[in-house]
Amino acid sequence: MSERAKNELPGRLFIVEGIDGSGKSTQLDLLHKWLQAQGYLVVFSEWNSSPIVKRTTKRGKKEKLLTPISFSLIHAADFAHRIHSHILPALEAGAIVLADRYVYTAFARDAVRGVSRSWLRRLYSFVVEPTVAFYFDVPLHEAVHRIAAGRPTLKFYEAGLDLGLSDDPFESFRMFQGRIRGEYERLCEEFGLTRIDATQNIVRQQMQVREMVQPHLDGVMRLDRVKMREALGRAGLSGRYLDPRRVSEE
Numbered sequence: 001m002s003e004r005a006k007n008e009l010p011g012r013l014f015i016v017e018g019i020d021g022s023g024k025s026t027q028l029d030l031l032h033k034w035l036q037a038q039g040y041l042v043v044f045s046e047w048n049s050s051p052i053v054k055r056t057t058k059r060g061k062k063e064k065l066l067t068p069i070s071f072s073l074i075h076a077a078d079f080a081h082r083i084h085s086h087i088l089p090a091l092e093a094g095a096i097v098l099a100d101r102y103v104y105t106a107f108a109r110d111a112v113r114g115v116s117r118s119w120l121r122r123l124y125s126f127v128v129e130p131t132v133a134f135y136f137d138v139p140l141h142e143a144v145h146r147i148a149a150g151r152p153t154l155k156f157y158e159a160g161l162d163l164g165l166s167d168d169p170f171e172s173f174r175m176f177q178g179r180i181r182g183e184y185e186r187l188c189e190e191f192g193l194t195r196i197d198a199t200q201n202i203v204r205q206q207m208q209v210r211e212m213v214q215p216h217l218d219g220v221m222r223l224d225r226v227k228m229r230e231a232l233g234r235a236g237l238s239g240r241y242l243d244p245r246r247v248s249e250e
Helices: 022-035 051-062 066-091 104-114 118-123 142-151 171-193 201-214 225-234 245-250
Strands: 012-017 042-046 096-100 132-137 194-198
Touching: 012 022, 012 066, 012 104, 012 201, 022 042, 022 132, 022 201, 042 142, 051 066, 051 142, 051 245, 066 096, 066 104, 066 118, 104 171, 132 171, 132 201, 142 171, 194 201
Parallel strands: 012 096, 012 132, 042 096, 132 194
Antiparallel strands: none
16 A cells, blocks of 8 residues: 555545445445535545546457456556546545545456456555445355346456356356455455445445444534535525525534
8 A cells, every 4th residue: 555644644535345246336325425414525436437548448348358467557547547636636635535446446356367466566556545445245146146136248357258267147257256255355354444244234234334434534624514505695596505494404
């Protein structure tokens, strides 16, 4: 991880990890809404979202040109852009950053594809350490069932077909995710990820997440609702932010 420790930045970074079908994105979305309702300034970041590599990634996947190393380097470029253009500036400003997948996704997926773990740690040495890293742990059969129920087809790399595990996309996906799950077990020990039992109901999981996030919120930037209301009023705008009852309640 980066030499710049998490406690050197005024903002907070909360991230979620887990195999496909673990429900992590749902939990992050619920956390996002809750933090915004509390008046915190929240920035959202997701995996493989940088525009600088989007075209390259799309072409490589379409034409099945990506080797494990090229896949890894493209994702590292994407991640570096996200860190320096979005995540770090937000943390330096005192905001909360929520990331749907973080560096541990690269560590798990790339290692399964045969990339050296020590090389990956060096490649991503620029990454900022998260305030809390959640790992949503779900049995393999449950995760595969959730994905199969919602997706009639699987993409080539999504199913891990590049690994030659099976010609059947869903069987390949099952084996691929099983190996990734094994890597996450290793990562939990190495980096101290906070494990959440993703077989619990959604409400219980969210309660646990909020309980673990709450102690880290002191000093984080909040939106000034009163000033926002005054500014909107001067501009002749109306809406829920101008409701005095909401402002007094908050």
